[in-house]
Amino acid sequence: MKKSGLMAFIAAVMLLSGCGGENRQTPDSAGEDSSTVYVNAEKTVFGICGEGSAMNTLQMITDSGDTLSLSITDAKENGKVLGGYACGDRMAVLLNDDKTVAQLVINETTLLGNWVMPNPLDGSSFVGISLKDGGIAESIDQSTIVYKTWRIVNGRIEIQSVREGGGDEEEINVYDIVKLDADSLVYKNEEDLFEYGRLK
Incomplete structure (x- = not known):
């Protein structure tokens, strides 16, 4: 009785492990396939x-x-x-x-730094964005836009910000980088074009 009970217990554990493995394998496989497809699509x-x-x-x-x-x-x-x-x-x-x-x-590495342009409201001062190591972004002399993070996604720059006074909701905007060198950063999307010079 004890031996047959032990054998039944082992068989049940093996059966459950096998089923559990199969059940887990499908989502894991699907997840890996999806991830692989995403990485390959992004390149x-x-x-x-x-x-x-x-x-x-x-x-x-x-x-x-x-x-x-x-x-x-x-x-x-x-x-x-x-x-x-x-x-x-x-x-x-x-x-x-x-x-x-x-x-x-x-x-x-070239992308990191403080980037500014004349204030579009009056041109008397400079406003801009600071791109820091670790994906940190900060505003430069801007009271209405608070930059939070940046990253490269699919060959484009994604910037997360909060517009103060606009419900304080986070925005994520994605831009194509048009120009980047030691002194210039230009990026755009369908609505906006930003032309910055490096603050020295």
Whole structure:
């Protein structure tokens, strides 16, 4: 009786584990598939510019530890190398399907800093945005807009802010980066164009 009871208990545990595994496997698999599809659809890779970079090649050590050697010839010709690149810089790169060609290169290190423009209301002062390491964003001399965070998503910059006096609701706006170099940052969406100079 004891032996058969023990065997029945083990069989029940194995059966439940098997069923549980199957039940969990489907959502996990679906989650992995969905995630894989999302990553492949986005094709953005984050990492550090490596020492093997050259005039038309970007060596990138990704956050996952892979080392990629990417052709940037097409990106250069299309004006899609934003902010340049130097060894040790933090990069966000939009890749082609086989991960050999960079279609868009954004230098996140160059993106960091204080960016200002003449106040559109009167032009007598400067307003702007400070983009800090770790995805932190802050307003520069703006009383109505409080910037909170920034990040690169799908090769575009996403900025989260709060408009004071407008219900204090958070807004998330996504922009295409048109220009980025040591002194200039220009980004736009369908409604707005922001042209900044670096505050020194």
